[in-house]
Amino acid sequence: MLAYIIRRTFAALVLLLVVSAVTFGIFFLLPRLAGETADQLAAQYIGKNPSPEAMVAIKKNLGFDQPLYIQFARFIKQLVLGAQYKYGPDATTCHVPCFGYSFKNHLEVWPEIQSRLPVTISLAIGAAVLWVLAGVATGVVSALRPRSIFDRLAMSVSLAGVSLPIFFTGALLLFLFSYQWPIFDKLHYVNFTDDPLSWARNMVLPWISLAFLYSALYARLTRSEMLDTMNEDYIRTARAKGLIERKVVVRHGLRAVLTPLLTIFGMDLGLLLGGAVITETVFSLQGIGAFAVAAIGDNDLPKILGVTLVAAFFVILCNLLVDLLYAAVDPRVRLS
Amino acid sequence: MRRSRTLVLAAVAATAALVLSGCDSSKGGSAAPSGSAGAGGQDAATKGIVNASDHKGGTVTYEMKGTPDSLDPGNTYYAYIYNFSRLYARPLTTFAPGPGQDGNKLVPDLASGMGQVSADGLTWTYHLRSGLKYDDGTPISSKDVKYAVERSNFAPKVNSNGPTYFQELLVDNATPYQGPYDDKSPDGLKSIETPDDTTVVFHLKQPFADFDYLVSAPQTAPVPQPKDDGAGYVKHIVSSGSYKFQSYADGKEAVLVPNTNWDASTDPLRKQLADKIDLKMNIDQATIDQDLIAGNAQVDLVGGGVDPQTQAKILLDPKLKAKTDNAYGGRLVYMAINSHQAPFDNTDCRKAVQLAIDKVAVQTAEGGPIRGQIATSVLPPDIPGHADIAPFATAGNKGDASKAKDALKACGHPEGFKTTLIARTERKAEIAAATAIQSQLKTIGIEADIQQFPQGKYFSDYAGVPNFINSKGVGLMMMQWGADWPTGYGFLQQIVDGRAIKDSGNSNLSQLNDPAVNKLLDDAGSNADKAAREKDYAAIDKQVMDDAVIVPLTDFKVFLYRSDTATNLVSTSAFSGEYDYLNIGTTK
Numbered sequence: 001m002l003a004y005i006i007r008r009t010f011a012a013l014v015l016l017l018v019v020s021a022v023t024f025g026i027f028f029l030l031p032r033l034a035g036e037t038a039d040q041l042a043a044q045y046i047g048k049n050p051s052p053e054a055m056v057a058i059k060k061n062l063g064f065d066q067p068l069y070i071q072f073a074r075f076i077k078q079l080v081l082g083a084q085y086k087y088g089p090d091a092t093t094c095h096v097p098c099f100g101y102s103f104k105n106h107l108e109v110w111p112e113i114q115s116r117l118p119v120t121i122s123l124a125i126g127a128a129v130l131w132v133l134a135g136v137a138t139g140v141v142s143a144l145r146p147r148s149i150f151d152r153l154a155m156s157v158s159l160a161g162v163s164l165p166i167f168f169t170g171a172l173l174l175f176l177f178s179y180q181w182p183i184f185d186k187l188h189y190v191n192f193t194d195d196p197l198s199w200a201r202n203m204v205l206p207w208i209s210l211a212f213l214y215s216a217l218y219a220r221l222t223r224s225e226m227l228d229t230m231n232e233d234y235i236r237t238a239r240a241k242g243l244i245e246r247k248v249v250v251r252h253g254l255r256a257v258l259t260p261l262l263t264i265f266g267m268d269l270g271l272l273l274g275g276a277v278i279t280e281t282v283f284s285l286q287g288i289g290a291f292a293v294a295a296i297g298d299n300d301l302p303k304i305l306g307v308t309l310v311a312a313f314f315v316i317l318c319n320l321l322v323d324l325l326y327a328a329v330d331p332r333v334r335l336s
Numbered sequence: 337m338r339r340s341r342t343l344v345l346a347a348v349a350a351t352a353a354l355v356l357s358g359c360d361s362s363k364g365g366s367a368a369p370s371g372s373a374g375a376g377g378q379d380a381a382t383k384g385i386v387n388a389s390d391h392k393g394g395t396v397t398y399e400m401k402g403t404p405d406s407l408d409p410g411n412t413y414y415a416y417i418y419n420f421s422r423l424y425a426r427p428l429t430t431f432a433p434g435p436g437q438d439g440n441k442l443v444p445d446l447a448s449g450m451g452q453v454s455a456d457g458l459t460w461t462y463h464l465r466s467g468l469k470y471d472d473g474t475p476i477s478s479k480d481v482k483y484a485v486e487r488s489n490f491a492p493k494v495n496s497n498g499p500t501y502f503q504e505l506l507v508d509n510a511t512p513y514q515g516p517y518d519d520k521s522p523d524g525l526k527s528i529e530t531p532d533d534t535t536v537v538f539h540l541k542q543p544f545a546d547f548d549y550l551v552s553a554p555q556t557a558p559v560p561q562p563k564d565d566g567a568g569y570v571k572h573i574v575s576s577g578s579y580k581f582q583s584y585a586d587g588k589e590a591v592l593v594p595n596t597n598w599d600a601s602t603d604p605l606r607k608q609l610a611d612k613i614d615l616k617m618n619i620d621q622a623t624i625d626q627d628l629i630a631g632n633a634q635v636d637l638v639g640g641g642v643d644p645q646t647q648a649k650i651l652l653d654p655k656l657k658a659k660t661d662n663a664y665g666g667r668l669v670y671m672a673i674n675s676h677q678a679p680f681d682n683t684d685c686r687k688a689v690q691l692a693i694d695k696v697a698v699q700t701a702e703g704g705p706i707r708g709q710i711a712t713s714v715l716p717p718d719i720p721g722h723a724d725i726a727p728f729a730t731a732g733n734k735g736d737a738s739k740a741k742d743a744l745k746a747c748g749h750p751e752g753f754k755t756t757l758i759a760r761t762e763r764k765a766e767i768a769a770a771t772a773i774q775s776q777l778k779t780i781g782i783e784a785d786i787q788q789f790p791q792g793k794y795f796s797d798y799a800g801v802p803n804f805i806n807s808k809g810v811g812l813m814m815m816q817w818g819a820d821w822p823t824g825y826g827f828l829q830q831i832v833d834g835r836a837i838k839d840s841g842n843s844n845l846s847q848l849n850d851p852a853v854n855k856l857l858d859d860a861g862s863n864a865d866k867a868a869r870e871k872d873y874a875a876i877d878k879q880v881m882d883d884a885v886i887v888p889l890t891d892f893k894v895f896l897y898r899s900d901t902a903t904n905l906v907s908t909s910a911f912s913g914e915y916d917y918l919n920i921g922t923t924k
Contacts, residue, residue, distance in 0.1 A: 054493060092568075104797070106567040107586055115585060171622075179626050186632045188616070284619045286588040294403070294587055294618065297761060297790040298797070 004327055012320040019312040024072050027305050038064040045103050045301055058103065061085045099309065100302030109306035113288065117310075119189050120287035123210065123279060124272035126203050130211035131218055132265065138215070139222020140254060143230060154219060161216025170209040170282035177205060189285055206283045210276060214268060218261065225257040232256075258329050266322030273318070274311025381898060381907040381915065382436050382663040387923075389609075389903040394922040396610040396902070399619040399627060400637035402762035403587050403792040408570040409554030410488030411495040413795065413841065415818050416638050418554055419911045422918055423592060423613065424575040425557030426603070428462050428481065428536075429548055431910040433605065433918065436663060437718070439908025440822040442548055445605065446481070446558065446576065450548050457543025457862065462551065464534040469597040470560065471580035478536040480558030482528040483516060487564060488555040490525065491515030494566040496841040497796050499820065499830050501550050507539045517566055543862040545869065549821035578606040579613055590615040609903070609921030621764070622646065625897065629656065634902035634922050639914030641895040644703055644764065650897065651706075659898045662706055664718050665913025666827070667818040667892035669708055671773065672845035675885050676802070677755070677811045684747035686884035689812070690728040692740035692780045693773055698889050701768035708890030714828070714877050716891045718909065720866075721824040721873030727881045740780045752781020755811035758799055761788040766814045769889065773812075784812060800842040813845045816892060818912040824873025825861055832880050833857050846885035853879050 031041050042058040058064070061083075063071045078098040085092045085101050092108075094101045099109040138158070142151040177184045184205050190198040229235065230253050238248045275289030288307060295303035380386045398420070406412045409425035422430060422445075429450065432441035444450055446468065451460040468476035488495050489503040490513055507527035513519060527539040538547070563574050573581055579592040592613040600608070615637060619627075625646035627633035636642075642650065650656040671689075679685040695710045702708055710733045712726035730736040744750055759770040767788065774784045787810075789798040798804055799813045819827035830836050834849025853876055860872035880886055894913035898905050903921040907913050 104793070105586055112586065115588075174623070174626070179630050182630065185630060186627075281620065284616070284623055286585075286618065290618060291587075294790070298793050 001327060005324060008320055008323045012316050016313060016316050019316065020076070020309060021072060023305065023308050023312065024075055025068075027301060028071060029068055032068075044299065057086055061101075099306035102300050102302050104298060104300050109302050112291065112303070113306055113310055116287050116291050118191060119285050120273060120275060120280070120289065122189070122192065122199065122203055123206055123276055123285060123287060124269060126200075126207040127210035127214065127272070127276075128265070128269050130207050131214035134211065135215035135218025136222050136254075136261065138219040139224075140226055140249065142219065142223040143226030144249065146227060151223075155223070158216035158219040161212045162220070164213075166209055166213055166278045167282055169212055170206070170279060173205045173209050174282070187283060206279050206285060209282070210272075210279050218265075221264065222257060222261065225260055226253060229253050229256045255329065259326065262322050262325055262329065266318040267315070270315035270318035271311075273314035275307070376658060376898070378658050379661050379663065381661045381896075381905045382913075384435055384906070386898055386905045387903040389921060389923070390607065391903060391921055391923060392609050393611050394924050395612040395614055396635070396920055396922050397627075397633040398613065398615045398635045398637040398917075399624045399633045400615070400617055401619060401621045401624065402638075402760075402790060403617045404637075405497045405792055405796060406570050407584070407590060408495065408573060409557045410484055410559060411497045411567075411570070412554065413498050413843070414638075415912050416914060419639075419914055419917045420615075420637060421554045421557070422577060423579045423606075424573060424577040424581065424595070425554050426468075426576045427554055427556045428551040430552050430605070431908070433906065433908070433916055435906045435908060437909050439906070439910040439916065442552060442821075443605070445552075445603075446476070446556070447551075451551065453547070457545075457864070458540045460538045460540070460547045460551075462536050462538075464536070465602045466534065467599055467602050468576065469599065470558075471575040471595045471597050473597045474560065475533070476558045476576055477533045478530040479533070480560050481536045481556055482524065482530050483561045483564070484557055484559040485528060485555055486513075486516045486525050487559060491517050491566075492838060492840060493517075496838070498555055498841065499553070499843065500836070500838060501553070501820075501829070502538075502555065504835060505540050505542075505544055505547075505550070507541050516561065516564075542858065543864070545861065545864060546821060546823055546825050549823065549826055552821060578603065578608040582612075587617055589617060605918060607904075607919040607921075609919060621762075628897045628899045631899055631901040631924070634899045635915060635917065635920060636896070637917075639894065639896065639912065640763070640765075641703075641707065642897050644768075646897070647703055647706070647895060656897070659900070661896045661898065661907045661913075662893055663907050663913045664716070664909070665818060665892055665894050665911075666716050666718050666822060666909055667816055667912045668711055668714060668716050669702065669769070669816050669889045669892050670711070670714070671757075671887040671889060672799075672813045672815050672831075673885050673887065674805055674811050674813065674845070674847060675883070676806055676847045677809065679747060679749055679753055680755070680811050682747040683884055684743045685749060685753075687728070688740045688743035688747065688780060689777065689782070690884050690887055691730060691736050691743055692776055692782070693887060693889075694735040694776050695733040695889060697734075697772045697776065698769045701772040702765045702890060703895070706893065706895055707765070708892045711888035711891045713888055714832070714880050714886050715824060715873060716819075716827070719819055719822065719824055719827050719873075721870035721877070723874040723877065725878055725881065727878075728884075735776055737779050744780060744782075749781075752783065754783045754785070756787055756809050757784040757812040757814070758787045758789060758810055759814040760791040760794050762791050763814075766816070770814050795841050795843065797840075799845055800838070801840050802837065802842055802847055803839065805845075805847075815845055817843070818892075822909065824870060824876070825857065828873060828876055828880075829857055829861075831886075832876065848880065848883060848885045850879065850883055853883075 038059055039055055042055050042064055045058050046054050063074050082096040082098045083094040085094060094108050097110055101108055138154045142154050145151055178187060184201060187202050190202055192199040235248060235252055238252050275287060275292050277289035277293055280287045280289040292307045295307060376386055404417050405414055407417065409421045426446040428445060428447040429442055430445040431439055432443045434441065446464055447462040448465045451462050453460050464478055470476060485502050488498050489500045494517055509526050513525045516524060529537040558576050560574055571584055575595050578595055578598045580595040582591040582593045584590045594608050621643045624636050625642045628636060650660060673680050673686045673689060675681060699708060699710055712729060715722045744752060757770055757774060759766045770786050774786055777784050817831055830843040832844060832848050832853050834854055837844045837847055856872050856876045860869045863869045896907060901922050901924045903923060904919045905915050908916050
């Protein structure tokens with residue numbers, strides 16, 4: 001088991017490095033291949049009309065006058081050891097982990113991302129708890145009573161959940177519960193550590209609107225998998241052994257369903273941790289998604305690069321955790 | 337002056353009116369009351385102060401779509417920041433609080449009186465009030481005013497957003513002054529003298545009648561040099577106003593709290609009512625509107641008015657409509673034509689655009705007559721010097737494709753051509769207007785590709801950067817402009833003077849450099865005769881229209897919703913019809 005964990009962790013680290021290299025290549029190699037000169041590349045980092053001095057400073061700071069592999073090594077080194085940028089009246093320190101420095105806003109990228117992480121993590125984790133509980137429970141009950149009123153109703157609602165975009169459900173929830181009946185009015189993010197109750201109160205509507213979409217998907221997926229599983233021979237055997245139905249469902253039926261659910265859950269959660277753009281926009285949450293949108297709007301490459309790496313990190317991390325959970329859920333994984 | 341930033345002037349006016357007309361007005365100070373307190377009703381805040389109150393406490397919440405160009409008073413050019421910045425940055429002069437045109441009255445702020453001008457009109461002297469302090473308790477010196485002007489006008493590599501009037505008007509050093517970040521000499525710009533800690537003297541190249549207006553810009557708000565680290569100053573602005581920064585998170589939020597070192601006896605304008613001022617950025621406009629209606633927020637910082645869908649809802653509900661203010665704000669909505677971008681370097685091609693546009697459709701896209709009257713010239717009707725001219729008049733203002741095609745033939749492109757039209761992402765009405773223009777131009781063969789850019793960087797990185805515009809083939813730019821101060825010079829100079837073209841933060845988007853226009857501006861700026869100046873402004877208006885570089889669309893009208901929980905609301909012409917932000921409090 002330990003060897004499995006080490007192997008998967010090492011693979012994840014290698015994957016992260018590869019993703020970093022690919023991302024770095026997209027930002028620094030592709031423009032070169034497309035014919036951009038070092039000056040043009042540097043100009044994009046300054047944004048406004050670049051003075052010759054500023055161009056020289058950017059090229060030196062980012063190493064545009066050096067081979068790409070050295071630039072990448074420098075990028076990784078800065079990530080681990082930090083960097084000093086000389087641009088403007090004073091030198092600026094980019095602290096560890098140095099994800100880059102926005103020359104347009106004169107801000108380090110990582111603190112900006114870091115300050116937004118609690119918002120996105122709160123949103124993603126809270127919504128995930130909701131959708132897993134609601135989705136899986138609904139799916140299981142629907143599968144156990146196929147074509148019942150509950151099943152038909154649940155699947156209809158889940159179809160609506162899948163069909164309705166978040167910018168609709170979110171705006172509807174806001175209208176109803178924030179303005180029409182101000183139960184959750186004046187929404188603004190509060191840190192969990194400052195006031196857990198207020199944190200939850202302010203996140204309920206974003207959680208629900210996000211979970212409504214995902215729980216619908218999970219309910220349909222769970223129902224489908226459970227229907228297949230509950231018709232397997234080993235389920236009949238379990239029943240024949242005299243196991244009570246609850247144990248048959250939970251220990252034998254649901255456990256088999258967990259593997260595909262975990263797979264998709266890891267992907268979904270990882271993607272959301274990289275920024276739930278629409279939900280954050282609808283609820284004016286200043287998370288990673290809103291940060292990414294603003295960075296793209298500003299064409300602020302260091303910020304875009306930073307948020308891309310963070311998003312990739314979360315996807316890889318969540319998939320690593322899923323891989324490790326596989327081992328707990330399914331012993332065959334360890335054997336393989 | 338300001339880009340759709342008509343804000344600055346009105347704030348002070350509103351404040352004084354509140355002080356004097358409110359129930360405790362006798363305590364208010366020296367500013368003259370110019371409006372009367374009112375309980376409400378449609379357009380009430382354009383005629384007086386609504387919810388006048390000296391109630392202290394609570395949090396005043398400002399919300400804004402997008403982000404500002406900068407909260408640094410020396411690096412901004414949006415009217416709403418001109419307005420808002422006076423909470424933490426006191427310029428030498430500002431505008432007396434008051435509704436509508438009453439808000440255009442100029443009064444001393446950091447200075448103890450208006451400028452003393454020399455007989456030849458070349459020297460302006462200001463004396464600071466005594467007892468002024470920053471939020472850290474250190475005294476404010478006239479040297480800090482000099483430094484503030486130097487950093488904001490002579491260091492475009494660091495602070496590029498604001499206008500550069502001072503750089504254009506002040507006598508330069510023998511060796512051109514390079515700004516305080518590059519030129520570390522103790523004298524700095526020698527044409528600004530500080531003979532003592534409370535006196536600042538400006539030496540001009542030529543007489544300039546509007547100089548008292550010019551020093552109302554936040555660029556004269558003092559900045560202590562040791563605390564200035566260039567572009568990073570926005571993260572730790574030192575306050576000279578009634579509020580100071582408690583926190584600032586770029587693109588997210590700024591929290592201001594009362595400045596305990598601000599002394600009300602040095603300031604007849606400000607009241608320091610709220611316990612906290614919370615500015616929230618990047619809020620969806622529909623959410624802002626809902627929050628205003630629900631009373632959760634007190635002010636929409638940008639002050640451009642409610643969203644189109646909210647407007648429709650309000651207009652259908654008499655109760656909501658009674659809480660709105662609809663007024664001119666000395667703002668022109670227009671489309672700038674890049675005179676350096678072929679084929680728009682040909683006047684006839686520009687004329688083709690002027691003639692093709694259906695201004696009624698554009699007006700509708702912007703929200704209808706309630707959001708602006710159709711404009712036919714550059715100078716708005718509420719700016720002195722305006723004359724009713726319409727060089728490109730078409731029947732019913734609906735455009736004339738036939739005449740436009742004739743102009744296209746004259747410019748050598750009878751089949752039309754392709755160009756790029758840019759607008760600001762956050763401004764739905766602007767995007768809608770651009771879309772309407774796009775379809776109208778298509779009828780005469782001009783294919784305009786619309787590109788959107790964020791308002792916070794529109795001038796520093798995109799529309800306001802001639803190199804960017806020229807290299808990307810941008811021919812048309814959506815624009816909205818309010819006077820920097822309520823005179824023809826304050827409205828026109830930055831958008832039509834060829835010498836005001838900047839590498840970044842440029843407002844002369846057309847890159848017009850017409851010697852006739854420049855000369856008229858010089859004549860008007862130095863002429864002591866008001867009537868003669870206004871005649872010059874009318875002549876400039878006509879000449880710019882003849883150059884056909886600006887397509888006037890509408891004379892903008894704000895349509896603001898008054899939050900029930902906000903006190904001391906007054907819409908002022910000085911800041912494009914926005915509410916004066918100086919003394920807004922809350923009942924919550």
